[in-house]
Amino acid sequence: MFCPFCRHPDTRVVDSRVTDDGTAIRRRRACPSCGRRFTTTETAALSVVKRSGVVEPFSRAKVIAGVRKACQGRPVDDDALARLAQRVEDELRATGCSEVSSQDVGLAVLGPLRELDDVAYLRFASVYRGFESLEDFEAEIALQRAERALRSTDDATANASRDQTSPAGVTSAGTPATQMEARR
Numbered sequence: 343m344f345c346p347f348c349r350h351p352d353t354r355v356v357d358s359r360v361t362d363d364g365t366a367i368r369r370r371r372a373c374p375s376c377g378r379r380f381t382t383t384e385t386a387a388l389s390v391v392k393r394s395g396v397v398e399p400f401s402r403a404k405v406i407a408g409v410r411k412a413c414q415g416r417p418v419d420d421d422a423l424a425r426l427a428q429r430v431e432d433e434l435r436a437t438g439c440s441e442v443s444s445q446d447v448g449l450a451v452l453g454p455l456r457e458l459d460d461v462a463y464l465r466f467a468s469v470y471r472g473f474e475s476l477e478d479f480e481a482e483i484a485l486q487r488a489e490r491a492l493r494s495t496d497d498a499t500a501n502a503s504r505d506q507t508s509p510a511g512v513t514s515a516g517t518p519a520t521q522m523e524a525r526r
């Protein structure tokens with residue numbers, strides 16, 4: 343590649359290392375012409391195709407900006423948003439596709455956002471899925487209620503079996519509520 347300082351058409355790699363999380367390679371390069379050094383990062387390509395057909399690199403910052411709007415006034419902090427964006431990126435990269443649609447990105451947001459905050463989730467889903475009426479909201483809320491009921495039944499069952507096998511007597515009372523609090 344060109345030297346970014348003097349545009350010399352060739353540079354030399356002087357050091358190469360994998361980042362701690364293993365998702366990128368950093369190369370330290372030196373320009374044989376001007377002698378200056380710079381760093382390049384090599385990552386697997388992940389592009390987002392927007393509805394307009396425009397292709398742009400996936401950006402966690404853009405995911406965070408979109409979700410942050412839905413989280414206005416809700417108890418969701420920046421760390422939680424950063425973790426959510428990381429999960430979205432991980433999920434999209436796990437598909438193995440180098441190009442995803444903005445719809446795919448929205449879809450990947452829904453799961454983690456639902457765990458984070460019910461209201462923010464509904465706001466985001468209403469835009470992403472294009473809710474047009476009260477009935478759309480009602481249907482989504484009914485679905486969420488049903489799934490939550492199913493989850494708490496699962497939790498109760500899991501706790502019950504844990505109690506049976508645990509001589510230490512793990513208490514299960516209020517556990518689902520405590521877990522919900524801990525997530526926030």
Ligand SMILES: [Zn+2]
Nearest residue numbers: 345348373376
């Ligand atoms: Zn140079």
